Amino acid sequence: MSENRTRQTRLFEEDQLDPSVAHETTKQSIGATASGFALVIVDIPARALSEPFAYGVPTTLKGVVSIGTCVLVPFGNRPAAGYVVELGQSLQELTGTEGLDPGRVRFISAALSDPVFSHTAPAAAQWMSQEYAAPLAECLRLFLPPGGTPRLRKDLDGSWQLVPPAIEPKQERWVYLTDHGREFEPRANAARQRQLISALACGPVTTRELRLLCPDMTSAIRSLERQGVVSVEERRAWRGNAAGTTSLSSASAQRPDQLTQGQLQALAAIDRAYEAGAGDVVLIDGVTGSGKTEVYLSAIEKVVAHGKTACVLVPEISLTAQTVGRFRSRFGEAVAVFHSRLSAGERLDQWDMVGEGRARVVVGARSALFCPMRNLGLIIIDEEHEQSYKQRSSPRYHARELAAKLAQLSGCPLVLGSATPSAEAMARSAQGEFGGVSWQRTQMLERPSGAVLPRVRIVDLRREFARGGRSIFSGALRQALLDVADRKEKAIILHNRRGFAPFLLCRECGCVPTCRHCSTALTYHEHNHSLVCHTCGETFRVRPYPAPGSACPRCKSRYLAKMGLGTQQVEHALRELLPADVEIIRMDADTTRGKDGHRRVLEAFDDAHTAVLLGTQMIAKGLDFPEVTMVGVINADYSLHMPDFRAQERTFDLLEQVAGRAGRAGGSSEVIIQTYRPDDPVIRAVAAHDRELYSEPDLAQRKEARYPPYVRLANIVAQARNPRAARACLERYMAILCRELAHTSAALAPKPGGEVEILGPNPCAIERAHDLYRYHILVKFPLTAPVPQALSRSAALSAPDRSVRLTVDVDAYDLM
Ligand SMILES: Nc1ncnc2c1ncn2[C@@H]1O[C@H](COP(=O)(O)OP(=O)(O)OP(=O)(O)O)[C@@H](O)[C@H]1O
Numbered sequence: 125m126s127e128n129r130t131r132q133t134r135l136f137e138e139d140q141l142d143p144s145v146a147h148e149t150t151k152q153s154i155g156a157t158a159s160g161f162a163l164v165i166v167d168i169p170a171r172a173l174s175e176p177f178a179y180g181v182p183t184t185l186k187g188v189v190s191i192g193t194c195v196l197v198p199f200g201n202r203p204a205a206g207y208v209v210e211l212g213q214s215l216q217e218l219t220g221t222e223g224l225d226p227g228r229v230r231f232i233s234a235a236l237s238d239p240v241f242s243h244t245a246p247a248a249a250q251w252m253s254q255e256y257a258a259p260l261a262e263c264l265r266l267f268l269p270p271g272g273t274p275r276l277r278k279d280l281d282g283s284w285q286l287v288p289p290a291i292e293p294k295q296e297r298w299v300y301l302t303d304h305g306r307e308f309e310p311r312a313n314a315a316r317q318r319q320l321i322s323a324l325a326c327g328p329v330t331t332r333e334l335r336l337l338c339p340d341m342t343s344a345i346r347s348l349e350r351q352g353v354v355s356v357e358e359r360r361a362w363r364g365n366a367a368g369t370t371s372l373s374s375a376s377a378q379r380p381d382q383l384t385q386g387q388l389q390a391l392a393a394i395d396r397a398y399e400a401g402a403g404d405v406v407l408i409d410g411v412t413g414s415g416k417t418e419v420y421l422s423a424i425e426k427v428v429a430h431g432k433t434a435c436v437l438v439p440e441i442s443l444t445a446q447t448v449g450r451f452r453s454r455f456g457e458a459v460a461v462f463h464s465r466l467s468a469g470e471r472l473d474q475w476d477m478v479g480e481g482r483a484r485v486v487v488g489a490r491s492a493l494f495c496p497m498r499n500l501g502l503i504i505i506d507e508e509h510e511q512s513y514k515q516r517s518s519p520r521y522h523a524r525e526l527a528a529k530l531a532q533l534s535g536c537p538l539v540l541g542s543a544t545p546s547a548e549a550m551a552r553s554a555q556g557e558f559g560g561v562s563w564q565r566t567q568m569l570e571r572p573s574g575a576v577l578p579r580v581r582i583v584d585l586r587r588e589f590a591r592g593g594r595s596i597f598s599g600a601l602r603q604a605l606l607d608v609a610d611r612k613e614k615a616i617i618l619h620n621r622r623g624f625a626p627f628l629l630c631r632e633c634g635c636v637p638t639c640r641h642c643s644t645a646l647t648y649h650e651h652n653h654s655l656v657c658h659t660c661g662e663t664f665r666v667r668p669y670p671a672p673g674s675a676c677p678r679c680k681s682r683y684l685a686k687m688g689l690g691t692q693q694v695e696h697a698l699r700e701l702l703p704a705d706v707e708i709i710r711m712d713a714d715t716t717r718g719k720d721g722h723r724r725v726l727e728a729f730d731d732a733h734t735a736v737l738l739g740t741q742m743i744a745k746g747l748d749f750p751e752v753t754m755v756g757v758i759n760a761d762y763s764l765h766m767p768d769f770r771a772q773e774r775t776f777d778l779l780e781q782v783a784g785r786a787g788r789a790g791g792s793s794e795v796i797i798q799t800y801r802p803d804d805p806v807i808r809a810v811a812a813h814d815r816e817l818y819s820e821p822d823l824a825q826r827k828e829a830r831y832p833p834y835v836r837l838a839n840i841v842a843q844a845r846n847p848r849a850a851r852a853c854l855e856r857y858m859a860i861l862c863r864e865l866a867h868t869s870a871a872l873a874p875k876p877g878g879e880v881e882i883l884g885p886n887p888c889a890i891e892r893a894h895d896l897y898r899y900h901i902l903v904k905f906p907l908t909a910p911v912p913q914a915l916s917r918s919a920a921l922s923a924p925d926r927s928v929r930l931t932v933d934v935d936a937y938d939l940m
Pocket residue numbers: 377378380381382383384387410411412413414415416417418542543572573745746747748784788
């Protein structure tokens with residue numbers, strides 16, 4: 125590590141300074157005396173800049189520069205913005221500066237801001253950069269106030285300009301009654317003044333709100349201000365505090381009279397992790413509706429009572445509706461909220477509320493981990509198994525891993541909650557330890573107040589087909605829907621088509637053609653009528669039904685059909701089936717656009733008397749509607765056939781979660797799952813609410829074939845207009861990678877039966893997107909091997925030209 129650093133921490137020579145650099149920079153750099161030294165992460169996102177650089181702190185900036193300060197520095201022949209991540213009296217005190225000559229270090233030119241990030245940010249950003257093969261500056265940028273820092277811009281004439289923060293805090297004018305004002309009695313005919321005084325009787329009000337009350341209040345305010353009756357004060361506005369409020373009945377958290385046994389045990393485990401102060405992880409493995417949210421709320425209450433702060437991550441999708449309400453109902457104004465639908469101003473204000481310590485609880489999507497929490501006492505990740513915790517653009521970090529790192533840096537517990545924990549979390553807690561901290565699983569097997577998990581009925585679609593059933597709904601599902609309508613209750617229908625790779629399915633025997641070498645489902649490519657294996661690349665020609673000559677490879681039936689049916693078609697079918705007084709509410713990407721899309725849809729379902737909520741996988745998440753007594757799944761098999769080693773895990777998660785929406789208030793409830801594969805271990809596991817029925821064989825197979833959680837997996841994708849260019853880029857990358865790995869250690873050198881395995885290049889499952897051809901290689905490597913750094917260096921060294929886009933995704937979830 126330190127050898128690596130010495131190599132990379134570079135000095136810049138005075139003579140490299142270009143005359144075009146801002147005049148001030150040059151003047152200050154020459155002949156300044158150092159009052160100390162600093163390591164600075166230069167704000168230039170390039171893979172080659174993987175370490176901070178050393179600079180002198182001129183005496184003029186003594187005391188002005190601290191960790192987190194944005195500074196202006198000379199960099200090569202240009203100025204650059206950067207962030208101080210380490211400070212010391214002498215150069216030797218700083219990490220990785222062995223062998224540098226203090227006399228030749230260049231100087232920081234100016235300080236541009238107050239400190240902008242928390243003390244754990246530099247270490248976390250450097251860890252992220254190494255772990256996920258991402259440029260260091262790109263990682264650090266995540267920890268900066270959104271839109272709130274200065275940037276440098278090169279103008280057309282070649283000079284560099286300092287651009288101030290794009291977003292400024294906003295001030296609001298507050299009007300309040302003075303002590304004298306409380307006794308003041310306006311003249312009988314001064315109606316405006318009376319109105320104003322009564323509006324202020326309960327406390328200060330903003331001029332904006334007063335204007336809403338009565339548009340011409342200005343003169344009354346001025347006149348009363350002159351008489352000393354009211355005072356006007358400028359205060360910072362905290363935009364975004366109203367975001368996410370909802371009328372949903374389930375969006376408040378009534379404190380239960382009594383916690384369940386499982387809840388108490390979970391809280392005790394969190395207590396122990398808190399006392400240990402080492403960043404230990406507690407996995408709450410609690411069935412759907414077991415009251416995990418209540419555990420989070422109680423744990424946070426304790427932490428806040430100790431003067432600490434807490435951060436709760438929930439999947440983006442569940443943020444707008446119920447969750448925020450539950451947290452606000454318990455913690456009020458002390459809650460800051462982050463999600464992607466906030467405006468830039470709202471985001472900055474929520475950020476600063478956290479930085480100033482006004483907000484003690486942060487609820488947000490994965491990006492909430494970056495806000496400047498002081499005195500962090502607890503991190504919680506709800507629905508820990510969710511794929512959306514993996515960022516899909518660079519830096520491609522996983523929130524669970526970053527949270528574990530931050531917990532360790534802050535010495536606070538990390539709590540993971542789910543009814544369907546990830547294979548990673550299960551494997552680590554089975555081992556009891558991972559990454560130097562303890563991992564412990566605590567189970568919550570029961571729903572509170574006697575509610576039970578719903579009964580699951582499996583419908584075999586092959587039999588329906590044999591009996592002549594051609595409708596979307598089997599007899600059982602049709603009857604169940606009509607019964608719900610009769611009883612004036614609510615139902616949820618899942619029709620998941622997201623992330624869907626086209627495949628062929630025999631409607632008579634239910635078989636899906638799989639690769640004879642790899643046992644992954646073959647993906648259907650319409651344009652050349654072929655089935656392709658996306659693991660080994662083998663291709664089979666095929667003609668699906670109704671083309672003449674279509675035939676199932678197993679039973680030779682000609683009903684080898686291309687699968688695909690949209691939510692809209694299901695909606696039509698529901699409308700035809702059900703009486704007119706049943707509201708049918710569709711929830712998918714199309715109906716939830718806009719800032720309040722999700723909230724509107726869920727409120728409509730909440731308000732409806734008798735209703736069916738139909739949707740894609742977004743309806744499976746965390747919804748708590750007590751009136752839902754039936755859940756139906758149109759076709760459970762879609763995600764089972766994804767060309768992905770996680771296909772079984774994803775399908776189980778989805779089905780178990782959606783099933784868990786039924787019967788949450790007690791009483792009888794039913795789940796009906798339609799499938800062509802009733803004997804699949806995943807389907808049987810959901811039917812029995814018994815995860816191990818599928819996870820044991822699935823994990824055994826992953827271990828055997830070397831897949832996560834037993835190894836790590838990186839997906840390196842090249843995209844180009846010219847398919848040969850994409851492939852060639854990966855071939856070059858592979859050659860460099862092999863060399864880099866061999867350099868790192870003999871054990872990592874790729875060889876048959878070696879620790880590192882490289883597969884490909886092959887075409888991606890989605891072969892072509894946005895007119896670009898896509899190829900990929902997969903790299904499998906041991907959990908603790910320093911392979912990501914080699915992956916990153918190889919990307920920097922293989923320097924693809926502009927026609928090829930090369931991305932490195934470590935711990936990839938999206939293999940399409
Ligand atoms: N101790 C308790 N006594 C009674 N009711 C409770 C108790 N704890 C939680 N509840 C209620 O149980 C319901 C389910 O709780 P919650 O939504 O937290 O479940 P969950 O475990 O997060 O479920 P899911 O994984 O399905 O999202 C809520 O309406 C909640 O108010």
